[in-house]
Amino acid sequence: MIQFRPADRVDPSEPPVPNESVIQLVRGIVQDARTLSVKEFAAAKLEAKQEIGKIAKVGVSFGAGMFLLALGVIFLSLMLVLLLQRYTTLLLWQSLGAVGLFYVIVGAIVLVIGKSKAVSVRPIPEKSLRSAKEDIRYIRERAVGH
Numbered sequence: 001m002i003q004f005r006p007a008d009r010v011d012p013s014e015p016p017v018p019n020e021s022v023i024q025l026v027r028g029i030v031q032d033a034r035t036l037s038v039k040e041f042a043a044a045k046l047e048a049k050q051e052i053g054k055i056a057k058v059g060v061s062f063g064a065g066m067f068l069l070a071l072g073v074i075f076l077s078l079m080l081v082l083l084l085q086r087y088t089t090l091l092l093w094q095s096l097g098a099v100g101l102f103y104v105i106v107g108a109i110v111l112v113i114g115k116s117k118a119v120s121v122r123p124i125p126e127k128s129l130r131s132a133k134e135d136i137r138y139i140r141e142r143a144v145g146h
Contacts, residue, residue, distance in 0.1 A: 033139050040132040047125035055121060077103070 077099050084095035 029139060029143050032142075036135045036139070037132075040128055040135060043131065044125040044128035047128050048123065051121070051123050051125070055123070058121070073103070 081092070081095045081099050084090050084098060085092050088095075090098065
């Protein structure tokens with residue numbers, strides 16, 4: 001609550017001057033805001049580091065898996081092409097085309113699935129942002145006095 005000097009000490013034509021308690025209140029609010037912003041920034045930084053760590057682990061796993069998968073696909077594809085050529089009436093180029101078309105279709109399906117999983121990765125620290133907005137709202141309400 002704002003306290004003013006008694007009216008008998010101040011000229012009535014001048015606006016009332018707040019006591020030291022108002023200045024202390026404003027200092028407290030500013031200090032609280034500074035402390036909250038530092039804590040919110042630290043929380044956002046930590047949350048972002050955690051999400052980046054998750055992204056890095058996913059990337060390494062994908063990279064290693066894709067390399068091994070590519071080696072296997074190459075060898076199995078060669079085997080399939082040679083089997084198609086030998087045991088069917090297809091020529092070598094027709095066998096290569098059939099196997100290539102199969103992998104294009106499967107690859108497109110895998111990409112669509114991967115894209116849908118990538119949507120769940122959130123590099124923006126939403127929890128910290130929500131908390132910061134609540135803190136700002138609280139400080140604003142406290143400063144206004146509601």
